[in-house]
Amino acid sequence: MELRVIKTDEQHRRYLEEARRLAKGDPAPESDDGARLELLAKLIDDYERERFKFRKPDPIEAILFRMEEQGLRQADIAAIVGGKNRASEILSRKRPLTLSMVRALHEKLGIPSELLIREPAAEYRVRTRAGKRTR
Structure with a gap:
């Protein structure tokens, strides 16, 4: 053939x-x-x-996957990103990751930084317009 x-x-x-x-x-x-x-x-x-192309996860999906993989809770993430409220806002896509959060998540959880700095999924994008944040 x-x-x-x-x-x-x-x-x-x-x-x-x-x-x-x-x-x-x-x-x-x-x-x-x-x-x-x-x-x-x-x-x-x-x-x-x-x-069989696979889409790379967005930052929040990567964090949630690592949490599940390592049996972590939101409180564990809170200790890394600076508090319970901040962790809740990040995981619910209400707050973007800062550079220091990206570094900490990479160092402490071993999540590749290139995944953490990617653009979030379409349902969450922070844009500034006339000084106001929109979703």
Whole structure:
């Protein structure tokens, strides 16, 4: 079978089966089977990267995920961001994270800072207009 760019789930399934079959034979990289397996792996990887894209979490989703993962409560976050009220406002998307909060959350919870500095989800955006905050 001639290899082409994968466009359907069925084609993806067939290529996976063939790649598994070839891999079981452990072909030498310079052999025809080795070259075919390498090409199949590239085509499969390209298809899966495009087909199964995952959206990165927004800052609040990242915090909530880490809280669940580590069994933390809002009080634990309060100790990091400066108080219960502030933690509540952040987790309910009423207050944006400051740079010092981003640093503290990154250092204490290990949340990647690039996730914490991302634009929040559409339901919460702080904009200033004539000195007033709007949601």
